[in-house]
Amino acid sequence: MKRRTFTGGAVAAVLAGPACAALPAVLQRPASATSHAQGAAMLALARAGRRLVAAGERGIVLTSDDDGQHWAQAQVPVQVSLTALRFADERRGWATGHLGVLLATYDGGASWTLQLDGAQAARYTFLAAGDAAQRKSLPRLVQDGLDKPLFDIDVQGPHVLAVGAYGLAFEILDGGAGWAPFAQRLPNPRRLHLYGVRSIAEWVFIAGEQGLLLRSNDRGASFEVLRSPYKGSYFGLLAARSETLLVYGLRGNTFRSTDFGNSWSVVDTGAPVSISAGIERADGMLLLLAQNGDVLISRDDGRSFERRPTAPSFPAAALVAADGGAIVLAGLRGLKRLERLEIA
Numbered sequence: 001m002k003r004r005t006f007t008g009g010a011v012a013a014v015l016a017g018p019a020c021a022a023l024p025a026v027l028q029r030p031a032s033a034t035s036h037a038q039g040a041a042m043l044a045l046a047r048a049g050r051r052l053v054a055a056g057e058r059g060i061v062l063t064s065d066d067d068g069q070h071w072a073q074a075q076v077p078v079q080v081s082l083t084a085l086r087f088a089d090e091r092r093g094w095a096t097g098h099l100g101v102l103l104a105t106y107d108g109g110a111s112w113t114l115q116l117d118g119a120q121a122a123r124y125t126f127l128a129a130g131d132a133a134q135r136k137s138l139p140r141l142v143q144d145g146l147d148k149p150l151f152d153i154d155v156q157g158p159h160v161l162a163v164g165a166y167g168l169a170f171e172i173l174d175g176g177a178g179w180a181p182f183a184q185r186l187p188n189p190r191r192l193h194l195y196g197v198r199s200i201a202e203w204v205f206i207a208g209e210q211g212l213l214l215r216s217n218d219r220g221a222s223f224e225v226l227r228s229p230y231k232g233s234y235f236g237l238l239a240a241r242s243e244t245l246l247v248y249g250l251r252g253n254t255f256r257s258t259d260f261g262n263s264w265s266v267v268d269t270g271a272p273v274s275i276s277a278g279i280e281r282a283d284g285m286l287l288l289l290a291q292n293g294d295v296l297i298s299r300d301d302g303r304s305f306e307r308r309p310t311a312p313s314f315p316a317a318a319l320v321a322a323d324g325g326a327i328v329l330a331g332l333r334g335l336k337r338l339e340r341l342e343i344a
Contacts, residue, residue: 027099027117031059031076038062038071042330043083045320049090052320053109054330055082061095063109067322068337075111076103085109086155096150096162102170102179116179118148121168128181152236156199159219163194163206171220186214187225196236200243203260207234207247215261229255229264238278238302240286246302248275248288256302269296270307281321289319293329295338310338 034040042056052064054071059082061074076082080098087093087109095103100118105111150164160172162179169183186206188194196207204216204223211228234249245261248254252271255264269275269288275296277289288296288305293314296305310316316331327338 023117023119024099026059026079027101027114029079031061031073031079033073034060037073039334041081041332042335043081043317044085044095045318045328045330046085046087046093047320048087048093048108050323051090051108052322052328053085053087053093054318054328054335055085055095056330057081059097061109061112062335067324067326068328068335071335072110074105074109077112077114078103081149083149084152086153086160088155088157088160094153094155094160094162096153096164098149100148100150100164100168102150102162116170121150121170121179121181122148124170124179125168125181125183128184151194152196154197154199154204159199161197161199161204161220163197163208165193167191167194169194169206182220185221186223188212188214193233195234195249196247198237198239198245200239200245200260205237205239205245205247205261207237207249209233213247213261217260226261229266235274235276236278238280238286238288240280240301241284242301244301246278246286246288248278250274252290254288254305267302267305269305271296271305276316277318279319279321287319287321287327289316289329291316293331293336295319295327295329310336 037060040060042054044055046053054062059076059079061076062071064071080101082095082097084096091108093105100121102116103112104115148165150162153162162170167183167188170179171182192209192212194208202219204220206214211231213226213228214223215226216223232250234247238246245257252269254267254269256267257264271290273291275288276291279287286298286302293310293316295308298305316329318330320328329336
Protein backbone atom coordinates (compact mmCIF):
# COMPACT_ATOMS: atom_id res chain seq x y z
CA MET A 1 0.00 0.00 0.00
CA LYS A 2 1.27 3.46 -0.90
CA ARG A 3 2.57 5.36 2.08
CA ARG A 4 1.02 8.73 2.91
CA THR A 5 2.62 11.43 5.01
CA PHE A 6 0.52 13.88 7.02
CA THR A 7 1.66 17.02 8.81
CA GLY A 8 -0.02 19.71 10.85
CA GLY A 9 -1.16 20.13 14.41
CA ALA A 10 -4.78 19.16 13.74
CA VAL A 11 -3.84 15.81 12.28
CA ALA A 12 -1.34 15.16 15.07
CA ALA A 13 -3.99 15.93 17.69
CA VAL A 14 -6.53 13.61 16.07
CA LEU A 15 -4.06 10.73 15.91
CA ALA A 16 -2.64 11.28 19.37
CA GLY A 17 -5.96 11.11 21.22
CA PRO A 18 -6.83 7.41 20.80
CA ALA A 19 -3.16 6.42 20.89
CA CYS A 20 -2.73 7.86 24.36
CA ALA A 21 -6.04 6.67 25.77
CA ALA A 22 -5.96 3.52 27.85
CA LEU A 23 -7.59 0.54 26.22
CA PRO A 24 -10.74 -0.68 27.98
CA ALA A 25 -10.38 -3.68 30.27
CA VAL A 26 -12.26 -5.99 27.86
CA LEU A 27 -9.41 -5.59 25.37
CA GLN A 28 -6.75 -6.38 27.95
CA ARG A 29 -8.29 -9.37 29.70
CA PRO A 30 -8.73 -12.87 28.27
CA ALA A 31 -12.18 -14.40 27.99
CA SER A 32 -13.16 -16.01 31.28
CA ALA A 33 -13.42 -19.78 31.40
CA THR A 34 -16.93 -20.82 32.38
CA SER A 35 -18.89 -24.05 32.59
CA HIS A 36 -21.89 -22.17 31.17
CA ALA A 37 -20.15 -21.13 27.95
CA GLN A 38 -22.38 -23.29 25.73
CA GLY A 39 -25.43 -21.37 26.95
CA ALA A 40 -23.95 -17.93 26.29
CA ALA A 41 -25.25 -15.77 23.45
CA MET A 42 -23.48 -17.05 20.33
CA LEU A 43 -23.32 -15.02 17.14
CA ALA A 44 -21.08 -16.93 14.69
CA LEU A 45 -20.40 -20.47 13.46
CA ALA A 46 -17.91 -21.93 10.98
CA ARG A 47 -16.18 -25.12 9.94
CA ALA A 48 -12.43 -25.63 10.33
CA GLY A 49 -11.95 -28.87 8.45
CA ARG A 50 -14.00 -31.42 10.42
CA ARG A 51 -14.14 -29.17 13.49
CA LEU A 52 -17.02 -26.81 14.27
CA VAL A 53 -16.20 -23.44 15.81
CA ALA A 54 -18.66 -21.07 17.52
CA ALA A 55 -18.13 -17.54 18.86
CA GLY A 56 -20.17 -15.01 20.73
CA GLU A 57 -20.47 -12.65 23.67
CA ARG A 58 -17.64 -11.82 26.08
CA GLY A 59 -15.06 -13.33 23.75
CA ILE A 60 -16.33 -16.87 24.19
CA VAL A 61 -15.18 -19.28 21.46
CA LEU A 62 -16.13 -22.97 21.51
CA THR A 63 -14.87 -25.87 19.39
CA SER A 64 -16.44 -29.25 18.72
CA ASP A 65 -14.81 -32.30 17.15
CA ASP A 66 -17.99 -34.43 17.20
CA ASP A 67 -20.36 -32.29 15.08
CA GLY A 68 -21.76 -30.23 17.92
CA GLN A 69 -22.43 -32.97 20.45
CA HIS A 70 -19.81 -31.64 22.89
CA TRP A 71 -17.94 -28.32 23.04
CA ALA A 72 -14.64 -27.13 24.55
CA GLN A 73 -13.84 -23.49 25.33
CA ALA A 74 -10.95 -21.88 23.45
CA GLN A 75 -8.30 -19.45 24.70
CA VAL A 76 -9.21 -15.90 23.59
CA PRO A 77 -7.26 -12.75 24.60
CA VAL A 78 -10.27 -10.38 24.77
CA GLN A 79 -13.73 -10.22 26.34
CA VAL A 80 -15.61 -8.44 23.53
CA SER A 81 -18.53 -9.92 21.60
CA LEU A 82 -17.41 -11.73 18.44
CA THR A 83 -19.60 -11.40 15.36
CA ALA A 84 -18.21 -13.55 12.51
CA LEU A 85 -15.85 -16.47 11.82
CA ARG A 86 -14.15 -17.67 8.62
CA PHE A 87 -11.48 -20.30 8.03
CA ALA A 88 -9.02 -20.70 5.16
CA ASP A 89 -8.39 -24.33 6.06
CA GLU A 90 -8.57 -26.63 9.08
CA ARG A 91 -6.07 -24.53 11.07
CA ARG A 92 -6.03 -20.90 9.87
CA GLY A 93 -9.01 -18.68 10.63
CA TRP A 94 -10.11 -15.20 11.62
CA ALA A 95 -12.84 -13.63 13.75
CA THR A 96 -14.36 -10.15 13.81
CA GLY A 97 -15.86 -8.44 16.82
CA HIS A 98 -16.97 -5.33 18.63
CA LEU A 99 -14.51 -2.53 19.43
CA GLY A 100 -12.94 -3.09 15.99
CA VAL A 101 -11.47 -6.44 17.02
CA LEU A 102 -9.86 -8.83 14.55
CA LEU A 103 -8.52 -12.14 15.89
CA ALA A 104 -6.52 -14.91 14.22
CA THR A 105 -6.07 -18.60 14.97
CA TYR A 106 -3.50 -21.04 13.62
CA ASP A 107 -4.65 -24.16 15.46
CA GLY A 108 -8.22 -24.62 14.31
CA GLY A 109 -9.77 -22.24 16.80
CA ALA A 110 -8.28 -23.68 20.00
CA SER A 111 -6.38 -20.43 20.71
CA TRP A 112 -6.55 -16.91 19.27
CA THR A 113 -4.36 -13.80 19.01
CA LEU A 114 -5.43 -10.17 18.73
CA GLN A 115 -4.38 -8.62 15.41
CA LEU A 116 -6.36 -5.35 15.38
CA ASP A 117 -8.49 -3.21 17.70
CA GLY A 118 -10.76 -0.23 17.08
CA ALA A 119 -8.23 2.45 17.99
CA GLN A 120 -5.72 1.04 15.50
CA ALA A 121 -8.44 0.52 12.90
CA ALA A 122 -9.60 4.15 13.09
CA ARG A 123 -6.06 5.55 12.84
CA TYR A 124 -5.16 3.31 9.90
CA THR A 125 -8.37 4.33 8.11
CA PHE A 126 -7.58 8.01 8.63
CA LEU A 127 -4.01 7.66 7.37
CA ALA A 128 -5.12 5.74 4.27
CA ALA A 129 -7.77 8.31 3.26
CA GLY A 130 -7.23 9.18 -0.37
CA ASP A 131 -7.78 12.94 -0.27
CA ALA A 132 -8.54 15.89 1.98
CA ALA A 133 -12.31 15.48 1.58
CA GLN A 134 -12.13 11.91 2.85
CA ARG A 135 -9.90 12.84 5.76
CA LYS A 136 -12.20 15.68 6.76
CA SER A 137 -14.98 13.19 7.54
CA LEU A 138 -12.79 10.86 9.58
CA PRO A 139 -11.52 12.68 12.74
CA ARG A 140 -14.69 11.70 14.63
CA LEU A 141 -14.08 8.09 13.58
CA VAL A 142 -10.61 8.29 15.13
CA GLN A 143 -11.82 9.98 18.30
CA ASP A 144 -14.59 7.42 18.80
CA GLY A 145 -12.51 4.58 17.32
CA LEU A 146 -13.08 1.89 19.90
CA ASP A 147 -16.87 1.80 19.63
CA LYS A 148 -16.98 0.58 16.00
CA PRO A 149 -17.75 -3.13 15.49
CA LEU A 150 -16.72 -5.28 12.56
CA PHE A 151 -19.54 -7.49 11.26
CA ASP A 152 -18.31 -9.94 8.65
CA ILE A 153 -15.24 -11.55 7.14
CA ASP A 154 -14.43 -13.37 3.90
CA VAL A 155 -11.47 -15.59 3.06
CA GLN A 156 -10.40 -16.50 -0.46
CA GLY A 157 -6.94 -18.00 -0.58
CA PRO A 158 -4.45 -15.48 0.82
CA HIS A 159 -6.93 -12.60 0.53
CA VAL A 160 -8.92 -11.90 3.72
CA LEU A 161 -11.51 -9.10 3.89
CA ALA A 162 -13.36 -7.71 6.92
CA VAL A 163 -16.13 -5.08 6.95
CA GLY A 164 -18.11 -3.28 9.61
CA ALA A 165 -19.87 -0.24 10.99
CA TYR A 166 -19.53 3.22 9.43
CA GLY A 167 -17.87 1.81 6.32
CA LEU A 168 -14.88 0.24 8.07
CA ALA A 169 -13.09 -2.20 5.75
CA PHE A 170 -9.79 -4.06 6.17
CA GLU A 171 -7.84 -6.65 4.21
CA ILE A 172 -4.86 -8.97 4.40
CA LEU A 173 -3.28 -9.55 1.02
CA ASP A 174 -0.81 -12.29 1.85
CA GLY A 175 -2.62 -14.21 4.56
CA GLY A 176 -0.86 -12.81 7.58
CA ALA A 177 1.49 -9.82 7.17
CA GLY A 178 -0.96 -7.34 8.70
CA TRP A 179 -4.28 -5.62 8.14
CA ALA A 180 -4.61 -2.59 5.84
CA PRO A 181 -7.74 -0.46 5.33
CA PHE A 182 -9.50 -0.42 1.97
CA ALA A 183 -12.48 1.78 2.89
CA GLN A 184 -10.89 4.51 0.78
CA ARG A 185 -11.58 2.37 -2.31
CA LEU A 186 -15.29 1.98 -1.58
CA PRO A 187 -17.90 4.33 -3.13
CA ASN A 188 -19.60 4.79 0.24
CA PRO A 189 -19.41 8.53 0.98
CA ARG A 190 -22.07 8.37 3.71
CA ARG A 191 -20.08 5.65 5.50
CA LEU A 192 -23.07 3.32 5.65
CA HIS A 193 -22.69 0.17 7.73
CA LEU A 194 -21.30 -2.83 5.85
CA TYR A 195 -22.87 -6.08 7.04
CA GLY A 196 -21.70 -8.73 4.59
CA VAL A 197 -18.78 -9.55 2.26
CA ARG A 198 -18.35 -12.56 -0.05
CA SER A 199 -16.14 -13.50 -3.01
CA ILE A 200 -16.72 -15.49 -6.18
CA ALA A 201 -13.45 -16.03 -8.08
CA GLU A 202 -12.09 -12.52 -8.79
CA TRP A 203 -15.42 -10.89 -7.86
CA VAL A 204 -15.99 -9.36 -4.42
CA PHE A 205 -19.44 -8.28 -3.19
CA ILE A 206 -20.29 -6.14 -0.16
CA ALA A 207 -23.81 -5.59 1.21
CA GLY A 208 -24.90 -3.02 3.76
CA GLU A 209 -27.60 -0.78 5.11
CA GLN A 210 -30.09 1.22 3.04
CA GLY A 211 -29.82 -1.21 0.12
CA LEU A 212 -26.10 -0.67 -0.40
CA LEU A 213 -24.51 -3.18 -2.81
CA LEU A 214 -20.89 -2.85 -3.92
CA ARG A 215 -18.98 -4.98 -6.42
CA SER A 216 -15.37 -5.48 -7.47
CA ASN A 217 -14.29 -7.48 -10.52
CA ASP A 218 -10.57 -7.23 -9.72
CA ARG A 219 -10.32 -8.94 -6.31
CA GLY A 220 -11.04 -5.75 -4.40
CA ALA A 221 -8.64 -3.34 -6.11
CA SER A 222 -11.61 -1.15 -7.09
CA PHE A 223 -15.35 -1.13 -6.41
CA GLU A 224 -18.55 0.11 -8.03
CA VAL A 225 -22.08 0.65 -6.72
CA LEU A 226 -24.62 -1.86 -7.98
CA ARG A 227 -28.22 -0.98 -8.73
CA SER A 228 -30.04 -2.42 -5.75
CA PRO A 229 -33.41 -4.19 -5.95
CA TYR A 230 -34.24 -3.16 -2.37
CA LYS A 231 -33.81 -0.02 -0.26
CA GLY A 232 -33.82 -1.69 3.14
CA SER A 233 -30.78 -3.12 4.91
CA TYR A 234 -29.04 -6.28 3.76
CA PHE A 235 -27.58 -8.48 6.50
CA GLY A 236 -25.51 -10.88 4.44
CA LEU A 237 -24.55 -12.65 1.24
CA LEU A 238 -24.41 -16.29 0.18
CA ALA A 239 -22.04 -17.12 -2.70
CA ALA A 240 -22.73 -20.64 -4.00
CA ARG A 241 -20.25 -22.87 -5.80
CA SER A 242 -22.48 -22.53 -8.89
CA GLU A 243 -21.60 -18.78 -8.83
CA THR A 244 -25.18 -17.95 -7.87
CA LEU A 245 -25.30 -15.04 -5.44
CA LEU A 246 -27.99 -14.43 -2.83
CA VAL A 247 -28.36 -11.27 -0.78
CA TYR A 248 -30.74 -11.25 2.18
CA GLY A 249 -31.91 -8.93 4.91
CA LEU A 250 -34.80 -7.18 6.58
CA ARG A 251 -38.25 -8.79 6.74
CA GLY A 252 -37.12 -11.86 4.83
CA ASN A 253 -36.25 -9.92 1.69
CA THR A 254 -33.97 -12.07 -0.49
CA PHE A 255 -32.70 -11.57 -4.03
CA ARG A 256 -30.82 -13.85 -6.43
CA SER A 257 -28.32 -13.08 -9.19
CA THR A 258 -26.70 -15.43 -11.69
CA ASP A 259 -24.78 -12.73 -13.57
CA PHE A 260 -22.55 -11.33 -10.81
CA GLY A 261 -25.01 -8.68 -9.69
CA ASN A 262 -25.94 -7.21 -13.06
CA SER A 263 -29.57 -8.24 -12.49
CA TRP A 264 -31.57 -9.59 -9.57
CA SER A 265 -34.74 -11.63 -9.14
CA VAL A 266 -36.97 -11.72 -6.06
CA VAL A 267 -36.85 -14.97 -4.05
CA ASP A 268 -39.94 -15.90 -2.03
CA THR A 269 -38.48 -17.48 1.09
CA GLY A 270 -41.70 -17.57 3.07
CA ALA A 271 -39.80 -16.10 6.02
CA PRO A 272 -41.90 -13.73 8.15
CA VAL A 273 -38.84 -12.13 9.78
CA SER A 274 -35.37 -10.92 8.87
CA ILE A 275 -32.75 -13.38 7.62
CA SER A 276 -29.47 -13.41 9.49
CA ALA A 277 -27.25 -16.05 7.82
CA GLY A 278 -26.83 -18.38 4.85
CA ILE A 279 -24.64 -21.37 3.94
CA GLU A 280 -24.19 -23.98 1.23
CA ARG A 281 -23.98 -27.62 2.29
CA ALA A 282 -21.56 -30.07 0.71
CA ASP A 283 -24.45 -31.58 -1.31
CA GLY A 284 -25.27 -28.19 -2.88
CA MET A 285 -28.34 -27.48 -0.76
CA LEU A 286 -28.60 -23.79 0.16
CA LEU A 287 -29.78 -22.88 3.64
CA LEU A 288 -30.90 -19.52 4.97
CA LEU A 289 -31.56 -18.82 8.63
CA ALA A 290 -34.40 -16.61 9.83
CA GLN A 291 -33.93 -14.69 13.06
CA ASN A 292 -36.64 -16.77 14.76
CA GLY A 293 -34.63 -19.93 14.10
CA ASP A 294 -36.55 -21.17 11.06
CA VAL A 295 -34.33 -22.87 8.47
CA LEU A 296 -35.09 -22.12 4.81
CA ILE A 297 -34.03 -24.85 2.38
CA SER A 298 -33.37 -24.61 -1.36
CA ARG A 299 -32.70 -27.64 -3.53
CA ASP A 300 -32.76 -25.66 -6.80
CA ASP A 301 -29.79 -23.28 -6.42
CA GLY A 302 -31.75 -20.59 -4.59
CA ARG A 303 -34.71 -20.25 -6.96
CA SER A 304 -37.16 -21.30 -4.26
CA PHE A 305 -37.07 -22.17 -0.56
CA GLU A 306 -39.04 -24.38 1.83
CA ARG A 307 -39.44 -23.18 5.41
CA ARG A 308 -38.75 -25.58 8.28
CA PRO A 309 -39.92 -23.96 11.53
CA THR A 310 -37.79 -24.51 14.61
CA ALA A 311 -39.84 -25.41 17.67
CA PRO A 312 -39.68 -23.88 20.12
CA SER A 313 -38.65 -20.61 18.51
CA PHE A 314 -34.91 -20.00 18.80
CA PRO A 315 -33.55 -16.44 18.32
CA ALA A 316 -30.79 -17.31 15.86
CA ALA A 317 -27.78 -15.53 14.35
CA ALA A 318 -25.74 -18.21 12.53
CA LEU A 319 -25.77 -21.81 11.31
CA VAL A 320 -23.31 -24.45 10.15
CA ALA A 321 -23.72 -27.86 8.55
CA ALA A 322 -22.63 -30.88 10.60
CA ASP A 323 -22.07 -34.41 9.31
CA GLY A 324 -25.00 -36.75 8.87
CA GLY A 325 -27.33 -33.99 7.68
CA ALA A 326 -27.51 -32.22 11.04
CA ILE A 327 -27.46 -28.44 11.41
CA VAL A 328 -26.11 -26.45 14.35
CA LEU A 329 -27.64 -23.06 15.16
CA ALA A 330 -26.11 -20.25 17.20
CA GLY A 331 -28.24 -17.65 18.91
CA LEU A 332 -29.07 -15.68 22.02
CA ARG A 333 -29.74 -18.89 23.97
CA GLY A 334 -26.50 -20.55 23.02
CA LEU A 335 -26.17 -23.48 20.60
CA LYS A 336 -28.86 -25.78 19.25
CA ARG A 337 -28.39 -28.91 17.14
CA LEU A 338 -31.09 -29.87 14.63
CA GLU A 339 -31.03 -33.52 13.64
CA ARG A 340 -31.45 -34.74 10.07
CA LEU A 341 -35.17 -35.53 10.34
CA GLU A 342 -35.94 -31.91 11.22
CA ILE A 343 -34.74 -30.64 7.84
CA ALA A 344 -35.22 -33.68 5.57
